[in-house]
Amino acid sequence: MQLAHEDLARLVRTALREDLSETGDLTSTAILAPETSAAGRFVAREPLTLAGIPFAAQVYHQLAPALAFAVFRRDGDDVPAGECVAAVRGSAQAILAGERTALNFLMRLSGIATATRRCVKEIEGTGAVILDTRKTAPGLRAADKYAVATGGGRNHRFGLYDAAMIKDTHLAVDPDIARAVAALRERGIEAERITVEVRDLDQLDRAIAAGAGRALLDNMDLETLRRAVARAAGRIVLEASGGLRPGRLRAVAETGVDCLSLGFLTHSTPAADLAMEMESQR
Incomplete structure (x- = not known):
């Protein structure tokens, strides 16, 4: 199944609005300076069939296009525990603002893909x-x-x-x-x-x-x-x-x-x- 870009963008936009509303990330914007840089690594904690990488990438594209998002494993790959599947670098505020939304997509969709592959x-x-x-x-x-x-x-x-x-x-x-x-x-x-x-x-x-x-x-x-x-x-x-x-x-x-x-x-x-x-x- 090919997911239309407009569907992908709409789902991510809705999820970000749900988490950030109009106010944004109260915690990160209060304790981290805007110029603070960081790197986040998405790591599999168990063996799984990966799904949701385009969603995670879209999360950070919508939050801060200047962030560097690197993909190490593709959707459909069988990934062992401990492997890094993607990483994002740049503004710490932006990375943390999108962390839960990106993980929610990756965890749910990888769970479905993993169960399907087993069946x-x-x-x-x-x-x-x-x-x-x-x-x-x-x-x-x-x-x-x-x-x-x-x-x-x-x-x-x-x-x-x-x-x-x-x-x-x-x-x-x-x-x-x-x-x-x-x-x-x-x-x-x-x-x-x-x-x-x-x-x-x-x-x-x-x-x-x-x-x-x-x-x-x-x-x-x-x-x-x-x-x-x-x-x-x-x-x-x-x-x-x-x-x-x-x-x-x-x-x-x-x-x-x-x-x-x-x-x-x-x-x-x-x-x-x-x-x-x-x-x-x-």
Whole structure:
């Protein structure tokens, strides 16, 4: 996933405004002279898959373009504990003003990328792929999905506007799958952009008959997933979902499903441990 520059700049601008408001860094501006120089090193405190370097660089570009920002490792790199991934030199006030915002992006996005990379490796060779979901932090969807792609996963629909999913909540109001799919097709939405969430094989049969391009197999056990794959016989893309976590993904992938969608990647993955190490520049 390529993150648009305008999205990157907007996310960083919002984060800086949240932390600095109109007043700025009360502590640093009070105790450090404006001409004081320093260097800050961003260091991985644990093994991780790096994501968020463009965000950290943008933080300092917006705060003080004169700062020198050096990149030592790129997004997508697997980084060992103790390694410096980037450094910034110049005004100590500016470096410290951006420290937490830069780290917040690096830690969150590297956490997501690291978890994604672990999941991708777990199902390697099965033919299935790891997908993300819309269960992202409000306002950070572009960043969260960027991190998933950096870790080797694939992005599912970005929002409600770019693909259709007939969920169980829709079917609770109107259970007619055929009518729902037909209504979407009448609006010019291609079959491959229509997913039906199904809880059993009967609903899967109805989704296939209706002409949906994808079926989300919700919380099915392994035997039911295998039966769903046999029943579908390649006529519809099958996506397993529901409570999937690292350590139990391979068995799901080996049932023959095409995709595994994991909400936890963006809603509950722990942040990666990175820190800034500061030193004065005399």
